[in-house]
Amino acid sequence: MRDKWKKPAFILGILGGAKLALGSFGYDIPDNLINDIANGVSAVLVLVGIIVDHGKPKDGTV
Numbered sequence: 122m123r124d125k126w127k128k129p130a131f132i133l134g135i136l137g138g139a140k141l142a143l144g145s146f147g148y149d150i151p152d153n154l155i156n157d158i159a160n161g162v163s164a165v166l167v168l169v170g171i172i173v174d175h176g177k178p179k180d181g182t183v
Contacts, residue, residue, distance in 0.1 A: 134170015137163035 140163040150156040 128173075130170050130173035133166045134173075137166030137170065141167065 140159060144156075144160060150159055
């Protein structure tokens with residue numbers, strides 16, 4: 122598990138998810154345009170964090 126924290130895509134995905142989660146609790150950037158751009162970038166980061174391989178074993182074991 123600790124090896125995942127060393128992967129940049131995993132960390133960026135977590136940060137993007139945190140930004141989106143904070144937005145649902147009302148912690149938004151005051152400027153609407155910048156907030157919309159930040160939400161879009163955060164959504165892309167979350168998708169990249171999900172899709173990118175985080176060092177899973179290649180031999181078929183789980």
